[in-house]
Amino acid sequence: xxxxxxxxxxxxxxxxxxxxxxxxxxxxxxxxxxxxxxxxxxxxxxxxxxxxxxxxxxxxxxxxxxxxxxxxxxxxxxxxxxxxxxxxxxxxxxxxxxxxxxxxxxxxxxxxxxxxxxxxxxxxxxxxxxxxxxxxxxxxxxxxxxxxxxxxxxxxxxxxxxxxxxxxxxxxxxxxxxxxxxxxxxx
Ligand SMILES: [Zn+2]
Numbered sequence: 001x002x003x004x005x006x007x008x009x010x011x012x013x014x015x016x017x018x019x020x021x022x023x024x025x026x027x028x029x030x031x032x033x034x035x036x037x038x039x040x041x042x043x044x045x046x047x048x049x050x051x052x053x054x055x056x057x058x059x060x061x062x063x064x065x066x067x068x069x070x071x072x073x074x075x076x077x078x079x080x081x082x083x084x085x086x087x088x089x090x091x092x093x094x095x096x097x098x099x100x101x102x103x104x105x106x107x108x109x110x111x112x113x114x115x116x117x118x119x120x121x122x123x124x125x126x127x128x129x130x131x132x133x134x135x136x137x138x139x140x141x142x143x144x145x146x147x148x149x150x151x152x153x154x155x156x157x158x159x160x161x162x163x164x165x166x167x168x169x170x171x172x173x174x175x176x177x178x179x180x181x182x183x184x185x186x187x
Contacts, residue, residue: 004029
């Protein structure tokens with residue numbers, strides 16, 4: 001089964017990611033495009049502990065966080081705000097600022113927006129960003145390397161087209177972009 005696409009337009013985005021459930025479902029579908037499989041025992045059924053963003057294996061009860069291995073891991077920012085941030089960052093010019101992100105998302109703290117932006121950018125510029133750790137899943141990306149970097153490439157350089165979110169689950173889903181630095185920052 002193909003991985004889910006990431007929306008390209010505002011209306012599509014709004015329709016698909018209206019709720020936390022929508023976002024969580026998207027994460028699950030991205031991580032297990034062929035259906036859930038328990039990392040411990042291989043069982044293919046689990047139930048959701050939605051309040052904690054966990055899937056619990058219905059056989060061995062192993063719990064897997066739906067945000068582990070993503071930039072959203074351990075965040076207290078609502079998932080739909082992360083999704084908005086990813087959409088904004090991937091569809092805007094490289095100069096998209098933390099202040100703009102803060103205003104667009106209505107975040108109370110500039111530091112929160114700044115941290116989110118840094119994580120998203122780091123996830124996007126990583127060369128080996130097309131894997132989700134542990135699953136071997138490739139997340140093909142429509143985002144060229146460097147498009148979210150701290151040094152905006154020249155406007156005419158190849159591969160710097162903006163305005164296109166990843167046609168598949170974007171690299172912003174990828175892990176590794178820092179570890180737990182949101183802890184205590186976001187509230
Ligand atoms: Zn299991």
